[in-house]
Amino acid sequence: MPDEHVSILQSLGVALLALATVVWSFGLVRLLRRYRSGAALWGADDTLRGLPPQRQGGPHLEAVELTPAERDAFAVLVRRLNDGH
Incomplete structure (x- = not known):
């Protein structure tokens, strides 16, 4: 009985x-x-079906050939940046 x-x-x-x-x-x-x-069902299949398949490698490399004038201008820019530090 309560008090x-x-x-x-x-x-x-x-x-x-x-x-x-x-x-x-x-x-x-x-x-x-x-x-x-x-969690038991999740461990049975490790793939995520909601995501698109992922690439195994990285993106392909891009390269652009510079003209001699562009190479000279880039060299000048690099020298200027190095002289500033």
Whole structure:
């Protein structure tokens, strides 16, 4: 029997907290069970079906031939940058 100094609202609050704890625990157990069974299925197939297939190698290399004037201009630019430091 509850103590005479405890109000009905306090007793109701404790009961609601206990009920919320039970409901939360039940939901957590269900969630963990579902996650565990999903994890077992996930490990069976390592591919991600929602993603497009990935390339095995990197992108192809691009090269541009410079004219002699462009090479000279680039050399001047490099010298200027080196002199500044």
